[in-house]
Amino acid sequence: xxxxxxxxxxxxxxxxxxxxxxxxxxxxxxxxxxxxxxxxxxxxxxxxxxxxxxxxxxxxxxxxxxxxxxxxxxxxxxxxxxxxxxxxxxxxxxxxxxxxxxxxxxxxxxxxxxxxxxxxxxxxxxxxxxxxxxxxxxxxxxxxxxxxxxxxxxxxxxxxxxxxxxxxxxxxxxxxxxxxxxxxxxxxxxxxxxxxxxxxxxxxxxxxxxxxxxxxxxxxxxxxxxxxxxxxxxxxxxxxxxxxxxxxxxxxxxxxxxxxxxxxxxxxxxxxxxxxxxxxxxxxxxxxxxxxxxxxxxxxxxxxxxxxxxxxxxxxxxxxxxxxxxxxxxxxxxxxxxxxxxxxxxxxxxxxxxxxxxxxxxxxxxxxxxxxxxxxxxxxxxxxxxxxxxxxx
Ligand SMILES: *Cc1c(COP(=O)(O)O)cnc(C)c1O
Numbered sequence: 001x002x003x004x005x006x007x008x009x010x011x012x013x014x015x016x017x018x019x020x021x022x023x024x025x026x027x028x029x030x031x032x033x034x035x036x037x038x039x040x041x042x043x044x045x046x047x048x049x050x051x052x053x054x055x056x057x058x059x060x061x062x063x064x065x066x067x068x069x070x071x072x073x074x075x076x077x078x079x080x081x082x083x084x085x086x087x088x089x090x091x092x093x094x095x096x097x098x099x100x101x102x103x104x105x106x107x108x109x110x111x112x113x114x115x116x117x118x119x120x121x122x123x124x125x126x127x128x129x130x131x132x133x134x135x136x137x138x139x140x141x142x143x144x145x146x147x148x149x150x151x152x153x154x155x156x157x158x159x160x161x162x163x164x165x166x167x168x169x170x171x172x173x174x175x176x177x178x179x180x181x182x183x184x185x186x187x188x189x190x191x192x193x194x195x196x197x198x199x200x201x202x203x204x205x206x207x208x209x210x211x212x213x214x215x216x217x218x219x220x221x222x223x224x225x226x227x228x229x230x231x232x233x234x235x236x237x238x239x240x241x242x243x244x245x246x247x248x249x250x251x252x253x254x255x256x257x258x259x260x261x262x263x264x265x266x267x268x269x270x271x272x273x274x275x276x277x278x279x280x281x282x283x284x285x286x287x288x289x290x291x292x293x294x295x296x297x298x299x300x301x302x303x304x305x306x307x308x309x310x311x312x313x314x315x316x317x318x319x320x321x322x323x324x325x326x327x328x329x330x331x332x333x334x335x336x337x338x339x340x341x342x343x344x345x346x347x348x349x350x351x352x353x354x355x356x357x358x359x360x361x362x363x364x365x366x367x368x369x370x371x372x373x374x375x376x377x378x379x380x381x382x383x384x385x386x387x388x389x390x391x392x393x
Pocket of ligand 1: 088207217
Protein backbone atom coordinates (compact mmCIF):
# COMPACT_ATOMS: atom_id res chain seq x y z
CA UNK A 1 0.00 0.00 0.00
CA UNK A 2 2.62 2.52 1.04
CA UNK A 3 4.47 2.22 -2.27
CA UNK A 4 1.50 3.71 -4.11
CA UNK A 5 1.07 6.62 -1.67
CA UNK A 6 1.58 10.13 -2.98
CA UNK A 7 4.19 12.41 -1.43
CA UNK A 8 2.00 14.12 1.16
CA UNK A 9 0.63 10.82 2.40
CA UNK A 10 4.11 9.34 2.72
CA UNK A 11 5.29 12.39 4.64
CA UNK A 12 2.61 11.85 7.28
CA UNK A 13 2.58 8.04 7.48
CA UNK A 14 5.64 6.29 6.04
CA UNK A 15 7.89 4.54 8.53
CA UNK A 16 5.46 4.85 11.45
CA UNK A 17 6.02 2.35 14.26
CA UNK A 18 3.45 2.19 17.04
CA UNK A 19 4.17 0.83 20.48
CA UNK A 20 1.72 -1.36 22.43
CA UNK A 21 -0.02 1.87 23.56
CA UNK A 22 -1.17 2.80 20.06
CA UNK A 23 -0.06 6.43 20.31
CA UNK A 24 -1.15 8.80 17.50
CA UNK A 25 1.99 10.95 17.44
CA UNK A 26 5.26 9.12 16.95
CA UNK A 27 6.87 8.10 20.24
CA UNK A 28 10.27 9.44 21.23
CA UNK A 29 12.31 6.43 22.29
CA UNK A 30 14.79 8.30 24.49
CA UNK A 31 16.83 5.24 25.28
CA UNK A 32 20.43 4.46 24.49
CA UNK A 33 19.95 0.70 24.85
CA UNK A 34 17.49 -2.17 24.56
CA UNK A 35 16.89 -5.22 26.78
CA UNK A 36 16.93 -8.82 25.60
CA UNK A 37 14.61 -11.60 26.78
CA UNK A 38 17.55 -13.94 27.30
CA UNK A 39 21.28 -14.29 26.86
CA UNK A 40 20.57 -16.30 23.72
CA UNK A 41 18.41 -13.48 22.34
CA UNK A 42 21.23 -11.00 22.94
CA UNK A 43 23.67 -13.28 21.16
CA UNK A 44 21.28 -13.73 18.22
CA UNK A 45 20.70 -9.99 17.87
CA UNK A 46 24.43 -9.21 17.85
CA UNK A 47 24.89 -11.89 15.21
CA UNK A 48 22.16 -10.57 12.92
CA UNK A 49 19.73 -7.86 14.06
CA UNK A 50 16.34 -8.05 12.34
CA UNK A 51 14.27 -5.22 10.91
CA UNK A 52 12.86 -3.96 14.24
CA UNK A 53 15.61 -5.17 16.55
CA UNK A 54 17.89 -2.53 18.04
CA UNK A 55 21.12 -2.85 20.03
CA UNK A 56 22.41 0.59 20.89
CA UNK A 57 21.29 4.09 19.86
CA UNK A 58 24.58 4.83 18.10
CA UNK A 59 23.65 2.00 15.70
CA UNK A 60 19.94 2.71 15.44
CA UNK A 61 16.81 3.57 17.42
CA UNK A 62 13.07 3.20 16.65
CA UNK A 63 12.39 6.95 16.42
CA UNK A 64 15.46 7.46 14.24
CA UNK A 65 14.38 4.51 12.09
CA UNK A 66 10.96 6.11 11.56
CA UNK A 67 12.66 9.25 10.29
CA UNK A 68 15.01 7.29 8.02
CA UNK A 69 12.17 5.30 6.47
CA UNK A 70 9.98 8.36 5.97
CA UNK A 71 12.64 10.41 4.19
CA UNK A 72 13.72 7.38 2.13
CA UNK A 73 10.08 6.91 1.02
CA UNK A 74 9.90 10.57 -0.01
CA UNK A 75 13.17 10.53 -1.94
CA UNK A 76 12.55 7.12 -3.51
CA UNK A 77 15.72 5.68 -1.97
CA UNK A 78 16.09 2.08 -0.84
CA UNK A 79 17.50 3.10 2.53
CA UNK A 80 18.81 5.98 4.65
CA UNK A 81 21.09 6.65 7.61
CA UNK A 82 20.33 9.64 9.85
CA UNK A 83 23.17 11.70 11.29
CA UNK A 84 23.79 14.30 13.98
CA UNK A 85 24.16 17.14 11.47
CA UNK A 86 24.33 17.78 7.75
CA UNK A 87 28.11 17.81 7.98
CA UNK A 88 28.16 14.39 9.69
CA UNK A 89 26.19 13.17 6.66
CA UNK A 90 28.55 14.73 4.09
CA UNK A 91 31.62 13.55 5.97
CA UNK A 92 30.11 10.10 6.56
CA UNK A 93 29.12 9.54 2.93
CA UNK A 94 32.60 10.48 1.69
CA UNK A 95 34.88 8.95 4.31
CA UNK A 96 32.88 5.72 4.56
CA UNK A 97 33.61 4.91 0.92
CA UNK A 98 37.06 6.46 0.27
CA UNK A 99 40.59 5.37 1.09
CA UNK A 100 44.12 6.65 0.49
CA UNK A 101 45.00 6.71 -3.20
CA UNK A 102 41.41 7.21 -4.38
CA UNK A 103 40.57 10.05 -6.73
CA UNK A 104 37.59 12.38 -6.30
CA UNK A 105 36.31 15.15 -8.56
CA UNK A 106 34.31 17.90 -6.86
CA UNK A 107 32.62 21.13 -7.86
CA UNK A 108 34.48 24.07 -6.30
CA UNK A 109 31.44 26.16 -5.36
CA UNK A 110 30.56 24.29 -2.17
CA UNK A 111 29.12 25.01 1.26
CA UNK A 112 32.20 26.08 3.27
CA UNK A 113 32.35 23.03 5.55
CA UNK A 114 31.95 20.67 2.58
CA UNK A 115 34.92 22.39 0.93
CA UNK A 116 36.90 21.93 4.16
CA UNK A 117 36.25 18.16 4.15
CA UNK A 118 37.29 17.76 0.52
CA UNK A 119 40.18 20.20 0.54
CA UNK A 120 41.65 19.73 4.02
CA UNK A 121 40.49 16.43 5.50
CA UNK A 122 40.35 13.92 2.65
CA UNK A 123 43.65 15.12 1.17
CA UNK A 124 45.32 14.72 4.59
CA UNK A 125 44.45 11.01 4.40
CA UNK A 126 45.85 10.59 0.91
CA UNK A 127 42.73 11.06 -1.21
CA UNK A 128 43.47 12.94 -4.44
CA UNK A 129 40.83 15.65 -5.01
CA UNK A 130 40.40 17.62 -8.24
CA UNK A 131 38.18 20.72 -8.11
CA UNK A 132 36.33 21.97 -11.17
CA UNK A 133 33.96 24.78 -12.09
CA UNK A 134 30.80 22.71 -11.70
CA UNK A 135 28.95 24.48 -14.51
CA UNK A 136 31.71 23.65 -17.03
CA UNK A 137 31.07 20.18 -18.48
CA UNK A 138 34.38 20.26 -20.32
CA UNK A 139 36.16 20.68 -16.98
CA UNK A 140 34.33 17.64 -15.53
CA UNK A 141 35.21 15.65 -18.67
CA UNK A 142 38.87 16.59 -18.33
CA UNK A 143 38.99 15.83 -14.60
CA UNK A 144 37.20 12.47 -14.42
CA UNK A 145 39.75 9.64 -14.79
CA UNK A 146 39.53 5.85 -15.05
CA UNK A 147 40.50 5.64 -11.37
CA UNK A 148 37.97 8.26 -10.16
CA UNK A 149 35.99 6.74 -7.27
CA UNK A 150 33.49 9.52 -6.56
CA UNK A 151 32.21 12.85 -7.77
CA UNK A 152 30.73 15.36 -5.33
CA UNK A 153 28.53 18.35 -6.05
CA UNK A 154 25.73 20.61 -4.89
CA UNK A 155 23.11 20.77 -7.65
CA UNK A 156 22.46 24.45 -6.96
CA UNK A 157 25.38 26.58 -5.80
CA UNK A 158 25.31 28.77 -2.71
CA UNK A 159 24.74 31.74 -2.87
CA UNK A 160 24.71 32.47 -6.62
CA UNK A 161 22.24 29.70 -7.55
CA UNK A 162 24.14 28.28 -10.50
CA UNK A 163 22.97 24.85 -11.60
CA UNK A 164 25.13 21.86 -12.35
CA UNK A 165 23.90 19.56 -15.12
CA UNK A 166 23.53 16.51 -12.90
CA UNK A 167 22.52 14.10 -15.65
CA UNK A 168 25.58 14.96 -17.76
CA UNK A 169 28.00 14.80 -14.80
CA UNK A 170 26.47 11.50 -13.63
CA UNK A 171 26.88 10.00 -17.12
CA UNK A 172 30.57 10.98 -17.13
CA UNK A 173 31.09 9.56 -13.64
CA UNK A 174 29.25 6.32 -14.35
CA UNK A 175 31.37 5.87 -17.47
CA UNK A 176 34.31 5.15 -15.16
CA UNK A 177 32.27 3.46 -12.43
CA UNK A 178 32.45 6.41 -9.99
CA UNK A 179 29.82 7.02 -7.30
CA UNK A 180 27.84 10.26 -7.69
CA UNK A 181 27.27 11.96 -4.33
CA UNK A 182 24.97 14.99 -4.29
CA UNK A 183 24.51 17.50 -1.46
CA UNK A 184 20.93 18.41 -2.31
CA UNK A 185 19.97 21.01 0.32
CA UNK A 186 19.24 23.86 -2.08
CA UNK A 187 17.06 21.70 -4.35
CA UNK A 188 15.12 20.51 -1.24
CA UNK A 189 13.74 16.96 -0.76
CA UNK A 190 10.39 18.16 -2.16
CA UNK A 191 11.73 19.24 -5.57
CA UNK A 192 14.59 16.75 -5.71
CA UNK A 193 14.99 14.73 -8.87
CA UNK A 194 18.55 13.74 -7.96
CA UNK A 195 18.12 9.95 -8.15
CA UNK A 196 16.20 10.22 -11.46
CA UNK A 197 19.00 12.34 -12.87
CA UNK A 198 21.70 9.84 -11.92
CA UNK A 199 22.78 10.46 -8.32
CA UNK A 200 23.82 7.31 -6.42
CA UNK A 201 23.91 8.96 -3.00
CA UNK A 202 21.95 12.00 -1.84
CA UNK A 203 22.83 13.91 1.32
CA UNK A 204 20.75 16.49 3.20
CA UNK A 205 21.28 18.82 6.07
CA UNK A 206 17.96 18.20 7.85
CA UNK A 207 18.68 21.42 9.75
CA UNK A 208 17.37 23.30 6.72
CA UNK A 209 13.94 22.57 5.14
CA UNK A 210 13.31 19.24 6.90
CA UNK A 211 13.20 20.78 10.36
CA UNK A 212 12.36 24.09 8.75
CA UNK A 213 11.60 25.70 12.07
CA UNK A 214 15.07 26.48 13.34
CA UNK A 215 15.12 23.98 16.20
CA UNK A 216 17.69 21.26 15.64
CA UNK A 217 20.74 20.11 13.70
CA UNK A 218 20.47 16.91 11.72
CA UNK A 219 21.39 15.18 8.49
CA UNK A 220 20.70 12.13 6.40
CA UNK A 221 22.45 9.98 3.78
CA UNK A 222 20.22 8.25 1.21
CA UNK A 223 21.22 5.53 -1.23
CA UNK A 224 20.96 1.86 -2.14
CA UNK A 225 20.45 -0.63 0.70
CA UNK A 226 23.86 -2.06 -0.14
CA UNK A 227 25.61 1.33 0.17
CA UNK A 228 23.76 2.38 3.34
CA UNK A 229 24.04 -0.91 5.22
CA UNK A 230 27.41 -2.22 3.96
CA UNK A 231 29.39 1.02 3.56
CA UNK A 232 27.76 3.85 5.56
CA UNK A 233 26.38 2.03 8.61
CA UNK A 234 29.59 0.26 9.68
CA UNK A 235 31.50 3.54 9.45
CA UNK A 236 28.93 5.73 11.19
CA UNK A 237 27.92 3.31 13.92
CA UNK A 238 31.53 3.05 15.05
CA UNK A 239 32.50 6.72 14.62
CA UNK A 240 29.55 8.25 16.48
CA UNK A 241 27.73 10.46 13.99
CA UNK A 242 24.26 9.12 14.89
CA UNK A 243 21.17 11.31 15.14
CA UNK A 244 19.60 11.56 18.60
CA UNK A 245 16.07 10.13 19.06
CA UNK A 246 14.79 13.54 20.17
CA UNK A 247 16.15 15.16 17.02
CA UNK A 248 14.65 12.37 14.91
CA UNK A 249 11.25 13.15 16.42
CA UNK A 250 11.60 16.85 15.56
CA UNK A 251 12.59 15.89 12.01
CA UNK A 252 9.68 13.43 11.68
CA UNK A 253 7.29 16.20 12.65
CA UNK A 254 9.09 18.47 10.20
CA UNK A 255 8.56 15.95 7.40
CA UNK A 256 4.78 15.97 7.98
CA UNK A 257 4.54 19.58 6.82
CA UNK A 258 7.59 19.65 4.54
CA UNK A 259 5.72 19.57 1.23
CA UNK A 260 3.27 22.28 2.32
CA UNK A 261 6.02 24.54 3.64
CA UNK A 262 8.47 24.13 0.78
CA UNK A 263 5.84 24.70 -1.91
CA UNK A 264 4.64 27.82 -0.08
CA UNK A 265 8.25 29.01 0.24
CA UNK A 266 8.96 28.43 -3.46
CA UNK A 267 5.80 30.30 -4.46
CA UNK A 268 6.83 33.14 -2.15
CA UNK A 269 10.36 33.13 -3.57
CA UNK A 270 9.00 33.43 -7.12
CA UNK A 271 6.74 36.35 -6.08
CA UNK A 272 9.64 38.10 -4.36
CA UNK A 273 12.03 37.52 -7.27
CA UNK A 274 9.44 38.76 -9.79
CA UNK A 275 8.73 41.85 -7.69
CA UNK A 276 12.44 42.68 -7.37
CA UNK A 277 13.40 41.96 -10.98
CA UNK A 278 13.83 45.18 -12.91
CA UNK A 279 14.19 47.36 -9.78
CA UNK A 280 16.97 49.76 -10.80
CA UNK A 281 18.43 49.77 -7.29
CA UNK A 282 19.48 46.15 -7.88
CA UNK A 283 22.36 45.16 -10.16
CA UNK A 284 20.86 41.67 -10.66
CA UNK A 285 18.22 39.32 -9.26
CA UNK A 286 18.95 35.58 -9.33
CA UNK A 287 16.24 32.93 -9.06
CA UNK A 288 16.24 29.76 -11.18
CA UNK A 289 12.53 30.02 -12.05
CA UNK A 290 12.88 33.53 -13.52
CA UNK A 291 12.88 33.67 -17.32
CA UNK A 292 16.09 35.69 -17.15
CA UNK A 293 18.13 33.05 -15.27
CA UNK A 294 21.26 32.43 -17.37
CA UNK A 295 20.72 28.64 -17.26
CA UNK A 296 17.00 28.76 -17.90
CA UNK A 297 16.81 25.57 -20.00
CA UNK A 298 18.67 23.47 -17.44
CA UNK A 299 16.69 25.03 -14.58
CA UNK A 300 13.41 24.22 -16.35
CA UNK A 301 14.45 20.57 -16.53
CA UNK A 302 16.16 20.14 -13.18
CA UNK A 303 14.39 22.55 -10.82
CA UNK A 304 11.38 24.18 -12.52
CA UNK A 305 10.05 25.43 -9.16
CA UNK A 306 13.27 27.39 -8.60
CA UNK A 307 13.79 26.44 -4.94
CA UNK A 308 13.31 28.65 -1.90
CA UNK A 309 16.32 30.99 -2.08
CA UNK A 310 16.61 34.27 -4.00
CA UNK A 311 19.88 36.18 -4.40
CA UNK A 312 20.20 39.81 -5.43
CA UNK A 313 22.91 42.37 -5.78
CA UNK A 314 22.34 45.80 -4.26
CA UNK A 315 23.83 48.57 -6.37
CA UNK A 316 26.30 50.49 -4.19
CA UNK A 317 28.22 47.50 -2.77
CA UNK A 318 28.72 46.49 0.85
CA UNK A 319 27.70 49.83 2.39
CA UNK A 320 24.40 49.79 0.56
CA UNK A 321 23.86 46.10 1.34
CA UNK A 322 24.43 46.72 5.07
CA UNK A 323 22.05 49.73 5.07
CA UNK A 324 19.48 47.51 3.33
CA UNK A 325 19.82 44.65 5.85
CA UNK A 326 19.65 47.04 8.79
CA UNK A 327 16.47 48.66 7.46
CA UNK A 328 14.53 45.38 7.22
CA UNK A 329 11.70 45.08 9.75
CA UNK A 330 10.23 41.65 8.98
CA UNK A 331 13.04 39.66 7.35
CA UNK A 332 15.66 38.66 9.93
CA UNK A 333 19.44 38.69 9.55
CA UNK A 334 20.80 35.19 10.14
CA UNK A 335 22.61 32.46 8.23
CA UNK A 336 20.24 29.48 8.27
CA UNK A 337 18.04 28.71 5.28
CA UNK A 338 14.91 26.73 4.55
CA UNK A 339 13.23 28.13 7.66
CA UNK A 340 9.57 29.14 8.03
CA UNK A 341 10.92 32.61 8.81
CA UNK A 342 12.51 34.58 5.98
CA UNK A 343 16.22 34.98 6.62
CA UNK A 344 18.72 37.23 4.90
CA UNK A 345 22.50 36.81 4.73
CA UNK A 346 25.35 38.95 3.40
CA UNK A 347 27.62 36.13 2.14
CA UNK A 348 30.78 38.19 1.50
CA UNK A 349 31.11 39.17 5.19
CA UNK A 350 29.67 36.01 6.83
CA UNK A 351 29.39 32.57 5.20
CA UNK A 352 32.08 33.36 2.60
CA UNK A 353 34.16 35.74 4.74
CA UNK A 354 37.22 33.47 4.81
CA UNK A 355 37.63 33.42 1.02
CA UNK A 356 40.04 35.81 -0.66
CA UNK A 357 38.69 38.67 -2.79
CA UNK A 358 39.75 36.76 -5.91
CA UNK A 359 37.94 33.58 -4.79
CA UNK A 360 34.78 35.53 -4.00
CA UNK A 361 34.94 37.27 -7.36
CA UNK A 362 35.39 33.94 -9.16
CA UNK A 363 32.26 32.63 -7.40
CA UNK A 364 30.27 35.78 -8.23
CA UNK A 365 30.01 36.81 -4.57
CA UNK A 366 30.07 40.56 -5.05
CA UNK A 367 30.10 43.07 -2.12
CA UNK A 368 26.45 43.99 -2.74
CA UNK A 369 25.14 40.41 -2.99
CA UNK A 370 22.56 39.23 -0.45
CA UNK A 371 20.97 35.80 -0.11
CA UNK A 372 17.33 35.64 0.93
CA UNK A 373 15.87 32.37 2.18
CA UNK A 374 12.14 32.89 1.71
CA UNK A 375 9.91 31.64 4.52
CA UNK A 376 6.19 30.93 4.64
CA UNK A 377 5.07 34.48 5.44
CA UNK A 378 2.69 36.35 3.14
CA UNK A 379 4.67 37.23 0.00
CA UNK A 380 3.10 40.70 -0.16
CA UNK A 381 4.37 41.48 3.33
CA UNK A 382 7.85 40.30 2.34
CA UNK A 383 7.92 42.39 -0.83
CA UNK A 384 6.73 45.46 1.10
CA UNK A 385 9.50 44.99 3.67
CA UNK A 386 12.18 44.53 0.99
CA UNK A 387 10.97 47.59 -0.94
CA UNK A 388 10.86 49.86 2.11
CA UNK A 389 14.39 48.73 3.01
CA UNK A 390 15.56 49.51 -0.55
CA UNK A 391 13.96 52.97 -0.19
CA UNK A 392 16.01 53.45 2.99
CA UNK A 393 19.33 52.59 1.31
C1 LIG B 1 23.79 23.71 5.95
C2 LIG B 1 24.43 22.93 4.89
C3 LIG B 1 25.29 21.87 5.20
C4 LIG B 1 25.66 21.50 6.61
O1 LIG B 1 24.57 21.14 7.41
P1 LIG B 1 24.60 21.23 9.01
O2 LIG B 1 23.29 20.62 9.39
O3 LIG B 1 24.72 22.67 9.36
O4 LIG B 1 25.76 20.46 9.50
C5 LIG B 1 25.87 21.17 4.15
N1 LIG B 1 25.60 21.50 2.87
C6 LIG B 1 24.76 22.51 2.53
C7 LIG B 1 24.52 22.81 1.09
C8 LIG B 1 24.15 23.26 3.52
O5 LIG B 1 23.34 24.27 3.20
